[in-house]
Amino acid sequence: MEVMVILVPLALGLGLVGLLGFLWSLKSGQYDDLEGAGWRAIADDEPAREDRAP
């Protein structure tokens, strides 16, 4: 049962990474256009050149 000392923090840590990833994606506006995002995934090539200014 000593293995739990590793497994439990590992499991929680992985879950937390997922949660932080979700919060980051939410913050960066990736859920603002759910319909368009679906189409972008299957577009042939990068639809737009985006050289963001600094």
Next chain:
Amino acid sequence: MQATRDFSHYVRDLGSGLSHIDLAVEGVSCAGCMSKIERGLSAIPDVTLARVNLTDRRVALEWKRGELDPAGFIDRLAELGYKAYPFERVRAETVEADNSRFLLRCLGIAAFATMNVMMLSIPVWTGSAGDMMPEQRDFFHWLSALIALPAAAYAGQPFFRSAFRALRTGNVNMDVPISIGVTLALVMSVAETLRHAEHTYFDAAIMLLTFLLVGRYLDQSMRLKTRAVAGNLAALKAETATRLTGAGEISEVPVAAIRPGDIVLLRPGERCAVDGTVIEGRSEIDQSLITGETLYAAAEQGTAVYAGSLNVSGTLRVRVSAASEGTLLAEITRLLDNAVQARSRYVRLADRASRLYAPVVHATALLTMLGWVLVGASWHDAIVTGIAVLIITCPCALGLAIPTVQTVASGAMFRAGVLLNSGDAIERLAEVDHVIFDKTGTLTLPELDVVNSGSVPADVLELAGRLALASHHPVAAAVARASNAKSPLAGIVEQPGQGVRGFVDGVEVRLGRPSFCDADGLAMEILSLDPEVSAVAFRRGGMCYVFAVRQRVRPDARAVISALQARGIAVEIVSGDREPAVLAAAGALGIHEWRAGMTPADKIARIEDLKGQGFKVMMVGDGLNDAPALAAAHVAMSPISAAHLSQATADLVFLGKPLAPVIAAIDFSRKALHLMRQNLWLAIGYNLLAVPIAISGVVTPLIAAAAMSGSSLLVMLNALRARRVAQGRP
């Protein structure tokens, strides 16, 4: 004289030399459009970002400040085949968008916590029966508490806040039993963990929040979508005005940038966007959007014009007056305020259900607890059982029952060409048993049409159409549309108030008033057959033709009216137009009940009268004069061409020429209400099954979790049926 377009009102300065503008774009529907627009706009030098939002049908643009004129983007989009309008997000929409984001964040946190607590709970459920040591079980319970308590504190905020607000005003809503149930479940679980007990309910409490947040999020995204649609509609209406700046220069500016005292230019064919007084010029104006009257009114110096009037013949200069002082508009606004208040008293189905639900559930829990004490159980066991009843009855499925159906139904309506303007419109629309139509612009198409184009030779029609392209007059525009003419004739002179003339192959051609073309006799013949038409004459050398132009009835109006009648819905016309015009339309459409010459106050009185007789009235109208009636009706619908104020007041907006969306909206909403009721019964049925188990005190966390997710899934699957309605059946 070409006006410069001034969009500086919409441009936002992002700092570091970048500017930003949002454009609402018409006709974006697929991935192809998306990449076409983004490529086309990114190719412009200095553009740093062009991103299409397909959900909201908008483009966000950023560019390095300098030579680029935002008007150039709109021209570029026009070259690509899209109509675009600068767009300003209204405050209400920003609030909804923030709210939606907050709910999604809550949902993410609750889902994370649910998954991790479940991961800890399942070993406890399976291990408790066998080889799990009590210390291990306690350890898992503490870990669950560590995850569930902060997560519930954060993700429960939407419910706690709303419950608190309701309680403070002395009301009960669905969030009250939810908040009490979740809080008690968590407190009890901590207490049980401290006692090293076998059962805790961290998993059930946090899972409940997750499911409810799914429902909340769906509800919110539907509301956000309707807001976005309303925002785009406002932008697509192109609220611009031509302002005179100093020495004869003109620039096209958004109405928001117009100040009282400014002078705006109103050319023939333009719709006035402001209230004001004519200071120069002479013309006829079409006020049908404001009064419903289809006859043109004369306008000269000193005449008051209102936003929504269409300038027909001459050019006018209008001095903008301060906030609408016009008696008509002020009257309409006052009637509108009263009517809107009346409508806000409608109680939604979900709220009606929760008013019954909360007291019953809390009484059951209390009786269970007391019952167990009476039959000799310890206080501790009795309290645990009472709380188990609260957890199992927590309205998980009830919270999903209505938003899921609404989301699915609003999507189906969207595909049928109906946009929702308010969230609870579906429920109200489903109850409708009496429909009142406005005539002008609602039963008829908003644009004029040539009705006798068949009796004119094709080459004559084409030539007349090419000549008509030179004029902005609405009647000329109708002739141009009827002929499908694309290339205007060269060297055409417009004679204000009379018509246009020019030369083709050395022969004079004229289009305009019958007297302008010496065609009074022919025109009288046509007018005597149908007094409703406007006659426009065309002369080429010695030959003469007269076109009859009038507002045509929507193509499927008759079929829609009889379909409504087949569904047992009474139909009537209430119009501000003159009696003969209304009578003719009523006769053509098979409507027996009609009223003509109605003022806005008369229309409201008629609706109140019907309400008093117990009818649920739907008003379908487009004019400013309909706005108060739209607000007074049980539910209201407007075509996309409607006046601003009317569209903002309507619960639903329909697109396109046909009237069929009206019937589709009624069918979908009836089906949706049916499914909402069914879902509520499913949720109640689940409770009837589960509550006796909870009262008997044998509920384990496993049973609670299984029952909750089972009922939620059932309700969601049932909601998907709202996508379709049976064809041809009420």
